[in-house]
Amino acid sequence: RAPIRIRHLAEWKAQGRRWPMLTAYDYSTAVAFDDAEIPVLLVGDSAGNVVHGESTTLPVTVDELVPLARGVVRGAPHSLIVVDLPFGSYEVSPEQALLTSIRIMKETGAHAVKLEGGAERAKAIRAIVDAGIPVMAHLGFTPQSVNALGGFRVQGRDEGAAAKLQSDASAVQAAGAFAVVLEMVPAGLAAELTKTLQIPTVGIGAGVECDAQVLVWQDMVGMTPGRQPRFVRRFAEVGEALRTAARDYAAAVESGEFPADEHSF
Ligand code: KIV
Numbered sequence: 001r002a003p004i005r006i007r008h009l010a011e012w013k014a015q016g017r018r019w020p021m022l023t024a025y026d027y028s029t030a031v032a033f034d035d036a037e038i039p040v041l042l043v044g045d046s047a048g049n050v051v052h053g054e055s056t057t058l059p060v061t062v063d064e065l066v067p068l069a070r071g072v073v074r075g076a077p078h079s080l081i082v083v084d085l086p087f088g089s090y091e092v093s094p095e096q097a098l099l100t101s102i103r104i105m106k107e108t109g110a111h112a113v114k115l116e117g118g119a120e121r122a123k124a125i126r127a128i129v130d131a132g133i134p135v136m137a138h139l140g141f142t143p144q145s146v147n148a149l150g151g152f153r154v155q156g157r158d159e160g161a162a163a164k165l166q167s168d169a170s171a172v173q174a175a176g177a178f179a180v181v182l183e184m185v186p187a188g189l190a191a192e193l194t195k196t197l198q199i200p201t202v203g204i205g206a207g208v209e210c211d212a213q214v215l216v217w218q219d220m221v222g223m224t225p226g227r228q229p230r231f232v233r234r235f236a237e238v239g240e241a242l243r244t245a246a247r248d249y250a251a252a253v254e255s256g257e258f259p260a261d262e263h264s265f
């Protein structure tokens, strides 16, 4: 099986072939997703939520994401691995964005970086792309800007906001981004953007007409505690399976049923 590269995603857009992306934060999970032939894996700053238990992605640092990304790169040799630029690691200047991206590429072996923002990030995207590093953009609800956006809300609902989203999408494409995540965008607007843009759109809460879809893997398998966003579908109940396994293990240890002779030397 040949490894997935940026050019495959462009080919799939031309063919109208939809593709899945999942987040991954460690080696063992990456092995499973590589076996499942998930073409693109994102080491998301959602690690702040699902790995570190923070309520936003703002506290996540490059130092925290690098070791996670290393594990994913080793576990998924056939997948295209994208790593998020954490909040505070790229907004100061295009130079800062490039230095952070170079560090991530050098220290992780990943294939691309992702950053949030539109026209205001175009110069940073251009600087990174010019250094030979592919960039995925992220528009709509951008979690690093949760404080400015006034909470967890659908973006681009009114005419002005839709027009802004369209010009941001054009700006990131013109700056050289190879794909763009659309998070919590009305399905009709996402469909329009998908039709207009040459680069693939990756939807999360952005309807079925996007070229690709992405979910946080813990959301996708029922591992996330608390209220789940409307855009999530649970494809398994791994959280429940894990609780049951842990309880069964505890009971077997307490009763002396485990370890049995076959587990002993
Ligand atoms: O960090 C993340 O998981 C993301 C995806 C949801 C797009 O940015």
Ligand code: NA
Pocket: 044, 045, 046, 057, 084
């Ligand atoms: Na992210």
